[in-house]
Amino acid sequence: MEKILITDQFDETLLDNFSKKYPVTFKPDISYGELIKEVTGYEILIISTRIPITKEIVENATKLKLIIRMGIGVDHIDLEQCKKHKIIVCNTPNSNISSVVELVFGQIIREYRSLDLANANVLNGNFRHKYHLGDELKDKTIGVIGVGRIGSRLCNLAKMFEMTVVGYDPYLTKAKIKKAKVDKWLPLPELLNCSDIVTLHIPHTKETDRLINKTFLSMMKKDSILINVARGKVANFNDxxxxxxxxxxxxxxxxxxxxxxxxxxxxxxxxxYFYFSPHIGAYTKESLVNRSIEAIEQLEEYFFGKKPHGKIDFKKGY
Known part of the structure; x- marks a missing residue:
């Protein structure tokens, strides 16, 4: 049976049961240099984002058949090399939907209600209300760029807050467009111009590379909020x-x-003008369990000769 190497956090209970069925090696602290040497002995690699899967790693992985990326983004994996060496690459597309959407809305509410300032003022003995006049989500317009699994869930939640939802996604099928709870589909410039909040849920590809640039920003509405919990390279940070x-x-x-x-x-x-967090969109207890469960599901699909769900389309890059 194919040998499996796990290079990142994995639910302990699931790992214990998993290891009884399959030949698994668990090395969550393995370094890039160590992985280059270690990977030669394995057919299956289960990873997150801690270590980039470069051309050098792929070329050394002479037995490798399958990479399961626990999480969504795969821009740290050399997909061209994987395609060349006929290695299947999957992500776990269902594992962190709730965690990302909750982070987005948590940040919106934190900003609109000035919660950091409110907390600081109370701790400093200033209990006056007038410094904390907030904004409600009701009737605000939220522009969602990328209405896939995460984006569509976010649209659903926005409607529960009675927000107006506008969307932009040139790659969405007609069936998914009909299903999404979007009040209006707009070209990108119009979405940016009318949205109080703009949130991105897109992969990093050649088309989306540095999408957030001077031109993009100049089209945004005055006093709006821009949220990026997608991929870092979709923004030109200097701009x-x-x-x-x-x-x-x-x-x-x-x-x-x-x-x-x-x-x-x-x-x-x-x-x-800024509020940063260290790439924690998918970092919840529940998400870490979910990604482990989904990785096992994909592995068993592979072992039973099925196409693993979440298989990456090398042409699209996601």
Whole structure:
């Protein structure tokens, strides 16, 4: 039977049961250099984003047949090399939908109700209401760029808050367009121009590379919020920093960055325009369990000769 190497966090109970059925090696702290040597002995690799799967790793993985990426984005995997070496690549598309959507709405509510300031003021003995006049979500317009699994769930939740939902997704099928709870589908410039909140849920591809740039930002509505919990490289971060000086965008809320880990040195005058988190969109207890469950499901689909769900389309890059 094919040997399996897991290089990242995996639910302990599931791993224990899993290891009784299959030849599994669990090395969550393996380094890039160690993986280059270690990977030669395995047919299946279960990973997250901690280590990039480069050309060097793929070329050394002479037995490798399947890569399961626990999570969604695969821009850290050399898909061209995987295609060349006939390695199947899957992600776990259902594992972190709730965690990402909840983070987005948590950030929106935190921003609209000034919760950080409210907490700080109470702790400092300032209990005056007038500093905390907030905004409601009701009747606000949220623009969703990318209405796939995560984007469509976010649209559903937005409707529960009685928001107006506008969407942009040139790759969505007619059936999915009909099913999505979107009030209006708009071209990207119109969506940016009318949205109080813009949130991105797209993969990083040649088409989306640095989509957030000066042109994109200049089309956004005054005092709007921009949220990126998708992939860091869909933003030109230098353009974002420069545009923040114009005092047009109320808040840039970023959970992902062009290079990770990263250190960001913001000028003092720009700090109020940004709210950062260290790529935690999928990082909940439940999501970590879900991704382990889904990886096992995909593995068993593969072993039974079925096409694993979540298989990456090499032409599309996702």
């Amino acid at each position: 974002v920093l420069e545009f923040a000086k114009k005092d047009i965008i109320r808040k840039f809320i970023f959970d992902v960055f062009p290079e990770e880990p990263c250190k960001i040195d913001l000028p003092e005058e720009l700090k109020d």
